[in-house]
Amino acid sequence: MINKLWQKNVTPTAEIERFTVGRDRELDLFLAESDVIGSMAHITMLESIGLLAKDELETLLRELRSILGTIKAGEFVIEEGIEDVHSQVELMLTRRLGDVGKKIHSGRSRNDQVLLDLKLWTRRQIRDIADLTKALFDELQTQSERYKDVLMPGYTHLQVAMPSSFGLWFGAYAESLADDMLFLQAAYRMANRNPLGSAAGYGSSFPLDREMTTRLLGFDSMNYNVVYAQMGRGKMERNVAFALASIAGTVSKLAFDACMFNSQNFAFVKLPDECTTGSSIMPHKKNPDVFELTRAKCNKIQALPQQVMMIMNNLPSGYFRDLQIIKEVFLPAFGELRDCLQMTAYIVSRMKVNEHILDDPRYDLMFSVEEVNRLAAAGTPFRDAYRQVGLDIEAGRFTPHKEVHHTHAGSIGNLCTDRIRALMEQTLADCHFERAEQAEAQLIG
Numbered sequence: 133m134i135n136k137l138w139q140k141n142v143t144p145t146a147e148i149e150r151f152t153v154g155r156d157r158e159l160d161l162f163l164a165e166s167d168v169i170g171s172m173a174h175i176t177m178l179e180s181i182g183l184l185a186k187d188e189l190e191t192l193l194r195e196l197r198s199i200l201g202t203i204k205a206g207e208f209v210i211e212e213g214i215e216d217v218h219s220q221v222e223l224m225l226t227r228r229l230g231d232v233g234k235k236i237h238s239g240r241s242r243n244d245q246v247l248l249d250l251k252l253w254t255r256r257q258i259r260d261i262a263d264l265t266k267a268l269f270d271e272l273q274t275q276s277e278r279y280k281d282v283l284m285p286g287y288t289h290l291q292v293a294m295p296s297s298f299g300l301w302f303g304a305y306a307e308s309l310a311d312d313m314l315f316l317q318a319a320y321r322m323a324n325r326n327p328l329g330s331a332a333g334y335g336s337s338f339p340l341d342r343e344m345t346t347r348l349l350g351f352d353s354m355n356y357n358v359v360y361a362q363m364g365r366g367k368m369e370r371n372v373a374f375a376l377a378s379i380a381g382t383v384s385k386l387a388f389d390a391c392m393f394n395s396q397n398f399a400f401v402k403l404p405d406e407c408t409t410g411s412s413i414m415p416h417k418k419n420p421d422v423f424e425l426t427r428a429k430c431n432k433i434q435a436l437p438q439q440v441m442m443i444m445n446n447l448p449s450g451y452f453r454d455l456q457i458i459k460e461v462f463l464p465a466f467g468e469l470r471d472c473l474q475m476t477a478y479i480v481s482r483m484k485v486n487e488h489i490l491d492d493p494r495y496d497l498m499f500s501v502e503e504v505n506r507l508a509a510a511g512t513p514f515r516d517a518y519r520q521v522g523l524d525i526e527a528g529r530f531t532p533h534k535e536v537h538h539t540h541a542g543s544i545g546n547l548c549t550d551r552i553r554a555l556m557e558q559t560l561a562d563c564h565f566e567r568a569e570q571a572e573a574q575l576i577g
């Protein structure tokens with residue numbers, strides 16, 4: 133008699149297998165390259181402490197290099213019945229080399245192996261995100277400088293408020309990215325510590341040379357305490373997710389502004405025709421779908437820290453299989469953010485602004501504060517000047533002077549583009565991405 137929904141002609145063990153392996157055979161492909169590079173460092177260290185012979189090391193390294201080639205060629209698969217990337221690589225080595233392949237796992241557990249893979253992979257991803265964020269930053273600053281003398285309305289409460297400029301608008305998003313980069317740098321530095329050697333979470337009786345693997349892999353340091361190293365699973369992902377969310381928050385706000393300012397009712401900016409999409413019924417439509425999708429995708433990325441936390445938050449110390457599920461939300465997020473950054477940079481660089489928007493009299497009143505300030509500068513106390521201009525407006529006597537003279541730091545007339553650029557460049561330089569890259573290149577040989 134069938135008493136379980138899932139009980140058919142399959143044995144329960146196969147179902148358990150399916151459930152516990154989950155999406156690892158697909159998702160672990162993201163980690164394949166890092167898994168092999170991590171193994172190269174691990175076995176190099178094993179040889180140095182006498183757990184592998186020199187010729188065994190050479191043979192294994194040669195084979196791992198060949199597996200790396202398979203991965204780079206896009207031909208690596210995790211076979212049916214094989215649980216994860218770690219098992220697949222070990223299987224390939226034992227198939228090709230016999231017993232020597234079985235030696236690579238001394239002093240290691242899949243727990244520190246997957247920790248290491250995630251850190252090596254994430255490190256690389258952060259670098260790519262940083263590059264694309266910088267590219268968007270550059271486009272924004274270019275547009276900011278190009279249109280620094282073109283005024284636009286500024287709003288509070290979505291009510292016409294004070295003069296702003298396209299220079300300020302583009303430049304604001306550039307500066308926002310410079311701040312976001314601080315989070316990315318912090319996340320990178322925390323990710324860039326070596327967990328290898330923590331094994332199942334409690335170290336090993338082999339005299340592992342963890343300084344050596346730290347150096348070989350170009351980590352800034354190690355996670356010293358082996359229990360803490362294992363606690364990094366989930367913590368690293370959460371911290372990096374916060375950094376991604378910070379960037380995504382900037383991009384989604386920009387996307388909303390761009391959609392709104394592109395609407396006919398605002399008409400401040402014009403998205404290039406080739407970047408808009410049409411309607412199946414309304415022949416005149418040029419919709420800003422790219423920015424709408426960007427907005428939604430970036431909002432989704434802003435939920436990533438919460439997703440990671442909901443999965444791992446209340447776990448005690450030590451490894452749990454729960455952690456495997458984080459990969460499902462964490463790994464795909466980088467590609468999505470990369471896509472949004474690229475699209476946004478592409479459109480921003482082609483965006484045209486409406487240089488005559490302020491000819492429209494509906495914006496006249498935003499020059500009221502300029503008038504108050506002019507009177508105040510000429511000696512009228514501010515509150516009296518405010519009242520006088522207010523009464524003129526009510527009586528329909530207000531005529532705007534449309535040229536503005538803002539000179540202080542960060543204002544329409546003084547954007548501080550170079551100083552903002554210096555902040556961004558300093559933060560990027562302090563990441564020292566090149567160290568990890570050089571170490572990996574050397575290890576691969």
Ligand code: ARG
Pocket residue numbers: 156216242243246451453455456459
């Ligand atoms: N797929 C597992 C993960 O992502 C790998 C570690 C398995 N370790 C274990 N003790 N079952 O967490």
